[in-house]
Amino acid sequence: MFNEMYQSESVIRNHYNNINDWLDQMTSKVILxxxxxxxxxxxxxxxxxxTNNETSRERxxxxxxxxxxxxxxxxxxxERGVIQRAKALNAFLxxxxxxxxxxxxxxxxxxxxxxxxxxxPSMFGFSPPRDIYSPIIGIDLVRTGPNDYFVLxxxxxxxxxxxxxxxxxxxxxxxxxxxxxNNRVTPIDDYPTRLLQTLMSxxxxxxxxxxxxxxxxxxxxxxSAYYEHSFLSDQMGIExxxxxxxxxxxxxxxxxTVDGPKRVDVVYRRIDDDFLDxxxxxxxxxxxxxxxxxxxxxxxxxxxxxxxxxIADDKAIYIYVPEMIKFYLGEQPxxxxxxxxxxxxxxxxxxxxxxxxxxxxxxxxGSGGYGMLIGPKSSKSTIDEFKTKLSTNPKGYIAQxxxxxSFSPTLIKNQVEGRRVDLRPFCLIGEQAQLSxxxxxxxxxxxxxFVVNSSQGGGVKDTWVLAE
Amino acid sequence: xxxxxxxxxYWISRYMERAETTARLLDVGYRMSLFPNPSGYNNEWESVxxxxxxxxxxxxxxxxxxxxxxxxxxxxxxxxxxxxYNCILNARNNALVVRTSFTPESWLAINKTYQEILNxxxxxxxxxxxxxxxxWTIEQVxxxxxxLSSLLRNDGYNFLFLGLFIERADNSARLLDVKYFVLLPKxxxxxxxxxxxxxxxxxxxxxxxxxxxxxxxxxxxATKIADFLVLNNNCPRSLSFCIQNIVKHLTNLTCSPxxxxxxxxxxxxxxxxxxxxKIETIVEYGLHQFVTQFIRKISSVDNEIHKEFFN
Numbered sequence: 028m029f030n031e032m033y034q035s036e037s038v039i040r041n042h043y044n045n046i047n048d049w050l051d052q053m054t055s056k057v058i059l060x061x062x063x064x065x066x067x068x069x070x071x072x073x074x075x076x077x078t079n080n081e082t083s084r085e086r087x088x089x090x091x092x093x094x095x096x097x098x099x100x101x102x103x104x105x106e107r108g109v110i111q112r113a114k115a116l117n118a119f120l121x122x123x124x125x126x127x128x129x130x131x132x133x134x135x136x137x138x139x140x141x142x143x144x145x146x147x148p149s150m151f152g153f154s155p156p157r158d159i160y161s162p163i164i165g166i167d168l169v170r171t172g173p174n175d176y177f178v179l180x181x182x183x184x185x186x187x188x189x190x191x192x193x194x195x196x197x198x199x200x201x202x203x204x205x206x207x208x209n210n211r212v213t214p215i216d217d218y219p220t221r222l223l224q225t226l227m228s229x230x231x232x233x234x235x236x237x238x239x240x241x242x243x244x245x246x247x248x249x250x251s252a253y254y255e256h257s258f259l260s261d262q263m264g265i266e267x268x269x270x271x272x273x274x275x276x277x278x279x280x281x282x283x284t285v286d287g288p289k290r291v292d293v294v295y296r297r298i299d300d301d302f303l304d305x306x307x308x309x310x311x312x313x314x315x316x317x318x319x320x321x322x323x324x325x326x327x328x329x330x331x332x333x334x335x336x337x338i339a340d341d342k343a344i345y346i347y348v349p350e351m352i353k354f355y356l357g358e359q360p361x362x363x364x365x366x367x368x369x370x371x372x373x374x375x376x377x378x379x380x381x382x383x384x385x386x387x388x389x390x391x392x393g394s395g396g397y398g399m400l401i402g403p404k405s406s407k408s409t410i411d412e413f414k415t416k417l418s419t420n421p422k423g424y425i426a427q428x429x430x431x432x433s434f435s436p437t438l439i440k441n442q443v444e445g446r447r448v449d450l451r452p453f454c455l456i457g458e459q460a461q462l463s464x465x466x467x468x469x470x471x472x473x474x475x476x477f478v479v480n481s482s483q484g485g486g487v488k489d490t491w492v493l494a495e
Numbered sequence: 496x497x498x499x500x501x502x503x504x505y506w507i508s509r510y511m512e513r514a515e516t517t518a519r520l521l522d523v524g525y526r527m528s529l530f531p532n533p534s535g536y537n538n539e540w541e542s543v544x545x546x547x548x549x550x551x552x553x554x555x556x557x558x559x560x561x562x563x564x565x566x567x568x569x570x571x572x573x574x575x576x577x578x579x580y581n582c583i584l585n586a587r588n589n590a591l592v593v594r595t596s597f598t599p600e601s602w603l604a605i606n607k608t609y610q611e612i613l614n615x616x617x618x619x620x621x622x623x624x625x626x627x628x629x630x631w632t633i634e635q636v637x638x639x640x641x642x643l644s645s646l647l648r649n650d651g652y653n654f655l656f657l658g659l660f661i662e663r664a665d666n667s668a669r670l671l672d673v674k675y676f677v678l679l680p681k682x683x684x685x686x687x688x689x690x691x692x693x694x695x696x697x698x699x700x701x702x703x704x705x706x707x708x709x710x711x712x713x714x715x716x717a718t719k720i721a722d723f724l725v726l727n728n729n730c731p732r733s734l735s736f737c738i739q740n741i742v743k744h745l746t747n748l749t750c751s752p753x754x755x756x757x758x759x760x761x762x763x764x765x766x767x768x769x770x771x772x773k774i775e776t777i778v779e780y781g782l783h784q785f786v787t788q789f790i791r792k793i794s795s796v797d798n799e800i801h802k803e804f805f806n
Contacts, residue, residue: 071603071606072599072606073591073594073602073606253591267592269499283497284496285496285748285750285751285804287751
């Protein structure tokens with residue numbers, strides 16, 4: 028068991044000393060006040076979840092006051108590892124939508140790729156600007172020891188959570204300015220600027236504008252990440268559009284403005300492939316911009332991330348990422364994958380069924396901590412239920428060992444207790460590749476829980492990277 | 496600026512303005528309910544309802560007109576499109592979409608208001624709370640308006656204020672119309688209790704009760720009040736003040752001069768007329784007719800703004 032703050036029961040890790048002193052002098056009353064202040068702040072700025080039920084109050088994610096801290100050296104390794112992975116994933120996408128070298132080299136079987144729903148045939152033979160398919164990648168990491176990090180999953184489509192990373196820092200700086208006087212915390216507030224630079228560096232070939240016009244495309248206020256959409260577009264100073272604001276004319280994409288049509292060069296889309304273009308994808312879709320794919324393929328606009336990137340973060344492809352790193356970059360992977368059994372393969376399925384009470388079983392298409400079995404923590408009847416599911420639909424599942432996620436000190440009812448955490452840093456790839464100096468730390472607020480997802484009682488923390 | 500953004504900004508300030516008008520009307524009703532009813536005089540709450548344009552909706556829901564129900568209907572009722580709650584809800588939902596187009600303070604002002612009205616609604620209210628609710632609403636709307644002062648003076652700003660003055664012009668005109676009969680000099684009523692009360696209702700609901708006293712010397716007369724509310728350019732609720740500001744914010748728009756030109760052409764006659772008119776002429780012509788025409792004109796300007804800019 029690894030604790031982020033305590034080296035042993037009585038020894039605090041050096042980089043947590045300041046936080047420990049700070050915790051010691053905080054009274055219960057102050058903790059209560061600050062918790063209430065944070066909640067009010069999050070409500071007021073509107074960093075909330077929409078719920079389908081309009082009459083109920085919007086939910087906010089529990090925020091824990093104790094930051095999670097990385098030393099400069101620890102972070103350096105994560106940074107290199109995440110960027111390496113993000114580069115390999117983009118190289119993989121460029122490869123499978125063009126030459127397919129990795130398939131020819133017999134590293135990944137072709138049926139795993141071409142038969143996936145997330146593989147987008149219409150992307151075949153097309154290369155987006157700079158060959159960047161997924162410019163914003165969120166990598167979910169867990170830690171089990173001082174130097175042991177594992178990648179749980181890659182998020183190549185439209186990873187969310189970065190607004191929490193930024194707002195968590197804002198509220199911490201506002202509530203505890205002294206903490207930031209006494210600790211050298213690397214700032215993260217330039218993330219939106221870097222995101223915009225990244226998007227602008229990915230202008231399509233036909234763009235003549237030295238400052239390409241970027242927009243953020245949102246599904247609308249009912250989307251659960253809507254706050255993030257408006258927050259990011261505000262911070263970047265770009266328009267947040269819905270698909271009805273956009274239209275195609277000739278070989279270009281335009282937005283409807285009070286001045287008349289205005290050309291759009293880069294679309295940072297936060298909607299799924301299915302809803303991009305009813306002419307190309309889902310004809311039933313009422314949202315979407317008819318003809319946008321045509322403009323995209325002829326270089327009139329860039330869509331970030333590219334349609335069809337979902338194949339790269341597919342759970343069945345995840346297994347091959349270390350191989351990709353070696354194949355495309357000629358490097359050894361810096362961050363490890365979690366050992367994963369692909370239930371599609373008969374032998375592996377057998378192993379999973381035999382050892383199910385030691386494993387975590389996940390749906391291939393699942394997310395948000397739903398549809399998941401944690402073997403060691405489940406009752407016999409739930410396990411039996413999953414065994415049946417696995418046998419009838421082995422393709423739909425993978426299994427992994429239960430990792431002993433690190434503990435981070437967390438305030439539970441005014442007491443400091445250890446709770447398990449993960450981390451999602453955000454990697455940007457455009458003209459250059461860079462990692463946010465921090466990320467979103469999610470914490471399983473329930474005692475003993477391994478599930479950090481906000482839909483399942485997870486909370487968030489500010490994440491510090493100490494300067495050199 | 497996106498057409499949709501312009502439209503949402505325009506409506507945010509319309510809703511906030513409407514929330515204030517509704518709250519002020521409630522306050523008027525509340526004050527009147529504390530006075531003894533003059534004999535032969537109608538239920539004041541009915542007059543409040545009709546001034547708010549909510550009488551029909553109310554009667555569909557309730558059989559009798561009672562203060563408690565009127566308060567609830569005008570302040571909290573989700574089925575009344577002009578209830579303070581709905582105005583704030585709509586303003587907030589629009590603001591959520593266009594928060595990038597105004598300052599963080601404006602968003603905070605609206606969103607805090609929304610969070611607070613949810614709390615108020617949960618707790619509901621007891622009778623004596625009504626003045627607090629009104630005061631609260633006016634405060635919130637003022638916070639919002641104040642936050643606008645730090646906005647960039649761009650088209651977004653002008654659309655916000657176009658919405659505000661279109662709504663105010665409409666609200667003022669409707670209030671005048673509902674009460675127009677009090678301004679008709681009928682010798683048998685002049686100076687009577689009813690008149691004084693009605694006048695004070697009108698002035699209070701337009702937040703101009705004290706301003707009127709400062710603006711005009713001598714006795715309160717129907718003509719003076721009509722002049723104040725229709726033609727006085729110093730009165731921020733008068734029809735002429737609203738029109739002046741609509742013209743100002745319209746012509747300040749930098750986008751699409753030809754669209755601005757078309758709308759302005761439709762508006763300029765009314766503007767010239769209202770700046771030159773004498774109140775005596777209007778009263779002679781018929782205040783009711785004048786106001787009806789005015790409302791129609793404002794509505795057509797509103798339609799044109801939608802057609803030209805928001806489609």
